[in-house]
Amino acid sequence: MMSETGEVPPIPEPRLPLTDAERLFIERWALMAASWGVPRSMAEVHALLFVTGEALTADDLMTELGISRGNASMTIRTLEEWGIVHREQRANERREYFRAEQDTLALFSTVIRIRKGREVDPLLSLVTECRARVEAGGARSAQFTRKLDDIQLFVTTVDALASRHLEPGGDGMRSLLGAFSLLDTPGGER
Amino acid sequence: MMSETGEVPPIPEPRLPLTDAERLFIERWALMAASWGVPRSMAEVHALLFVTGEALTADDLMTELGISRGNASMTIRTLEEWGIVHREQRANERREYFRAEQDTLALFSTVIRIRKGREVDPLLSLVTECRARVEAGGARSAQFTRKLDDIQLFVTTVDALASRHLEPGGDGMRSLLGAFSLLDTPGGER
DNA sequence: CCTAGATTTCAATGATGTCTGAAACTGGCG
DNA sequence: CGCCAGTTTCAGACATCATTGAAATCTAGG
Structure with a gap:
C-alpha cells in the first residue's frame, strides 16, 4: 500500500x-x-x-x-x-x-452523563420500589419515608440539571460552568 | 433502659x-x-x-x-x-x-466530597505537572495547552462549588439543590 | 496483676474482573 | 475462487481486591 x-x-x-x-x-x-x-x-x-x-x-x-x-x-x-x-x-x-x-468539556460532559446513568439513576427505582413496600404501621416508617423523599429530591435535581446541560451534542457543559461561577460570586453564606 | x-x-x-x-x-x-x-x-x-x-x-x-x-x-x-x-x-x-x-443530604454531601477528593482533585496536579513539561515548540503543544486549560477550568469550578456548599458540618447540600432549581427555571437555551 | 469480654490486625483464601493469544471471521483484490 | 490484511471473539491465564478467621492486642473489673 x-x-x-x-x-x-x-x-x-x-x-x-x-x-x-x-x-x-x-x-x-x-x-x-x-x-x-x-x-x-x-x-x-x-x-x-x-x-x-x-x-x-x-x-x-x-x-x-x-x-x-x-x-x-x-x-x-x-x-x-x-x-x-x-x-x-x-x-x-x-x-x-x-x-x-x-473538545475537553464535551468529554467531561460525556463521562459525567455515563456515570450518572450508572450511579445516580438507579437510586430512583430504589426509591420507587421501597415506597411500594413501606407499611405505614412500622415503628421506623416515618423516618424511612423522609429518607426516601430526600433521596428523590437529590436524584430529580441532578436529573433536571443533566438533561438541561449535559445533552450529547451541545456545549452545555460550558454554560453549566458559567452558571456555577455566577452562583459563586454573590457570597450568600459565611 | x-x-x-x-x-x-x-x-x-x-x-x-x-x-x-x-x-x-x-x-x-x-x-x-x-x-x-x-x-x-x-x-x-x-x-x-x-x-x-x-x-x-x-x-x-x-x-x-x-x-x-x-x-x-x-x-x-x-x-x-x-x-x-x-x-x-x-x-x-x-x-x-x-x-x-x-441526614440524607448530609450523607450525599459527604460521599460527593470524598469522591471529589479521589477523582477530581488529582486532575489539578496532573495539569500542573504537564504544564511544567510542555515545550512551546512541539507540533501539538498549542492544542495540548488548550486541553490543560479546559481541564483546569473544570476542576477549579468544581472546587469552588464544593468548598462553598459541601463543607463537612453545614447543610450546604440543601442550598445547593435550591440553587440548581433556580438555574433550571429561566430556560435559557433551546 | 490477672482474667474475660471485646476489638483490631493480618496472612491466607476466595471471588471478580482484566488481559492475552490464538482461532474464527470479514470483505476486497488478484 | 482463494488469498490476504485486518478485525472480532472467547476461553483460559493472570492480577487485583474483598473477605475470612485465628492470633495478637486492648481494657475494665476482680
Whole structure:
C-alpha cells in the first residue's frame, strides 16, 4: 500500500513521536482511571488518542502501549459506544483509523452523563420500589419515608440539571460552568 | 433502659426486626455500591445502620449481614473515618454501639466530597505537572495547552462549588439543590 | 496483676474482573 | 475462487481486591 510509487518511502508514519508531557499525561490519566472504575488499558488507549489528537491505527495503539490486539479491539469498541472515539476510513487504505473527541468539556460532559446513568439513576427505582413496600404501621416508617423523599429530591435535581446541560451534542457543559461561577460570586453564606 | 427494674427481661434486643422495605433498601444499596467502587459488605453495613437509625453492636451487624468480625471491624473504622458512622458508649456496657448519620443530604454531601477528593482533585496536579513539561515548540503543544486549560477550568469550578456548599458540618447540600432549581427555571437555551 | 469480654490486625483464601493469544471471521483484490 | 490484511471473539491465564478467621492486642473489673 505504501510501495505504490516505488520511490523514497523512508518515513512511513511520522504521527507518533510523543513528548514527555504527553507521556506523563497518559500515565497519570490511566492511573486515575483506576479510581474511576475504568480499566487501565482502556484509559491508556483513550489518553493516547485524546492527547495526540491524531488518527491512529490499532497497531499504533498496540506498539505504543504494549497491549494485545484483542484488548485494543474491545477497548476501542467500548470507547466508541461511549461516543468519545470515532472510526475513520482512509482512501486506498483497508485498515481503520481511530480519533478521539477533542473538545475537553464535551468529554467531561460525556463521562459525567455515563456515570450518572450508572450511579445516580438507579437510586430512583430504589426509591420507587421501597415506597411500594413501606407499611405505614412500622415503628421506623416515618423516618424511612423522609429518607426516601430526600433521596428523590437529590436524584430529580441532578436529573433536571443533566438533561438541561449535559445533552450529547451541545456545549452545555460550558454554560453549566458559567452558571456555577455566577452562583459563586454573590457570597450568600459565611 | 428497659431492664432497669429487674423484672420481666424476656426480650434482650428488640432493635432489629427489619421490614421488607428495609431489607430491599439494604440489598439495592449494596448492589449500587459496586459501581461506586465501595466494597459490598461496607455498603451493607452502612445501609443497615442508615436505614434503621438505631445504635447497633458489632454482633448485630455480623448476625444480620452474615459477615465476619474482622470485616465488620475494619468496615466500621472506614465508615467512621468518612464521618458517616459514629461510636457510642453505653453506661454499664463494655461493648460499643454504632450509629449512622441520619441526614440524607448530609450523607450525599459527604460521599460527593470524598469522591471529589479521589477523582477530581488529582486532575489539578496532573495539569500542573504537564504544564511544567510542555515545550512551546512541539507540533501539538498549542492544542495540548488548550486541553490543560479546559481541564483546569473544570476542576477549579468544581472546587469552588464544593468548598462553598459541601463543607463537612453545614447543610450546604440543601442550598445547593435550591440553587440548581433556580438555574433550571429561566430556560435559557433551546 | 490477672482474667474475660471485646476489638483490631493480618496472612491466607476466595471471588471478580482484566488481559492475552490464538482461532474464527470479514470483505476486497488478484 | 482463494488469498490476504485486518478485525472480532472467547476461553483460559493472570492480577487485583474483598473477605475470612485465628492470633495478637486492648481494657475494665476482680
